[in-house]
Amino acid sequence: MTRRRIGWLAGCVAVIGALGTAVATPQTPAAGTAIPRTADGRPDLSGFWQAMTTASYDIEAHAAAPGVPAGLGVVEGGELPYHASALPKKAENWRTRATADTESKCFLPGVPRIMYMPFPFQIVQTPQAVLMVFEYLHATRNVFMNTPHLRGPLEFWMGDSRGRWEGDTLVVDVVHFNDQTWFDRAGNSHSPELHVVERYTLTDRDHMAYTATIDDPKVFSRPWTMSLVLYRHTEPNFQLLDYECSAFALDDLPIVPPGETRP
Numbered sequence: 278m279t280r281r282r283i284g285w286l287a288g289c290v291a292v293i294g295a296l297g298t299a300v301a302t303p304q305t306p307a308a309g310t311a312i313p314r315t316a317d318g319r320p321d322l323s324g325f326w327q328a329m330t331t332a333s334y335d336i337e338a339h340a341a342a343p344g345v346p347a348g349l350g351v352v353e354g355g356e357l358p359y360h361a362s363a364l365p366k367k368a369e370n371w372r373t374r375a376t377a378d379t380e381s382k383c384f385l386p387g388v389p390r391i392m393y394m395p396f397p398f399q400i401v402q403t404p405q406a407v408l409m410v411f412e413y414l415h416a417t418r419n420v421f422m423n424t425p426h427l428r429g430p431l432e433f434w435m436g437d438s439r440g441r442w443e444g445d446t447l448v449v450d451v452v453h454f455n456d457q458t459w460f461d462r463a464g465n466s467h468s469p470e471l472h473v474v475e476r477y478t479l480t481d482r483d484h485m486a487y488t489a490t491i492d493d494p495k496v497f498s499r500p501w502t503m504s505l506v507l508y509r510h511t512e513p514n515f516q517l518l519d520y521e522c523s524a525f526a527l528d529d530l531p532i533v534p535p536g537e538t539r540p
Contacts, residue, residue, distance in 0.1 A: 312445075312479040315402065320445050320479045323402045325510040325517070328393040328487070335463035336503055345462075351393070351503040357465060358498045370464025378464070379457050383522035385416055385434035387458030388451050388473055389489035389503065397510055399517055407440055407447065412517045420449050429453050432469055449475040460491075468495040483509040 313321040331339075331348030337357060338350035359367060370377060380386055386394060396413040409418040420440040427437050432455035440449045451473040459466045472492040479485050485507040492500040 312482055317404055319442060322400045322477060325397050325399050325515050326507045327397040328505055328507055330393055330505050332393040333395055333461060336461045336465060351505045353502045353504055358501055360498050363496045367464055370466055374462055374464050378459055378462055383524050387434055388436050390460055391416055392487060393505060396520060397517060412520050414522055426452055447477040467493045470495045483511060
């Protein structure tokens with residue numbers, strides 16, 4: 278870990294430490310399987326985690342294409358419930374994805390996309406806040422516990438995250454987005470009305486069930502949910518490394534792969 282990242286973490290922990298100490302679709306741990314807990318009895322989510330999925334390329338099921346590995350998708354029920362009026366925008370995003378996706382410009386990917394980018398991240402937990410530090414772009418998230426959202430409307434790249442515990446599940450409510458981020462490289466996107474409710478549940482010490490329910494009445498006809506598993510890194514001396522994004526790294530993607538008919 279670089280000195281800059283160590284310093285950032287130390288500063289955050291020191292600030293939150295002034296407030297207190299140590300902070301998962303819900304599934305219950307198998308009988309006899311202990312999950313780590315903090316001093317106040319909450320599940321301890323602290324550690325290094327990573328999603329092992331191709332959702333960053335396309336959250337829906339998709340075949341392999343040049344530069345894109347195949348994936349089974351993470352959307353519950355399969356198909357996204359787009360309004361007919363939003364489909365032209367989706368099609369345009371697909372056609373221009375090599376440069377229109379803000380990931381290609383090295384901007385922050387938003388929520389929930391940051392959670393399944395193919396890079397590890399670290400959680401640091403206290404009773405007052407859950408801090409997330411991402412290898413991708415040095416991105417960070419601050420989930421403030423049991424506090425109201427900032428007064429809006431506001432347009433943040435990563436939204437405004439507020440958390441609460443429901444039993445052993447951390448529930449994070451996220452609002453105040455801009456409309457620049459996408460859910461994936463396939464062009465699935467949203468409006469500033471996006472409202473995300475995330476759920477983090479430890480199923481055992483090294484696996485965490487993650488769901489994100491998406492509500493955006495301007496783009497989708499109903500709320501829908503994506504679900505995936507986050508895996509804890511247990512390698513000795515594991516640490517986050519620096520990832521310096523290169524702008525327009527997606528330019529080598531073909532505009533329409535041979536034989537491709539999507540969307």
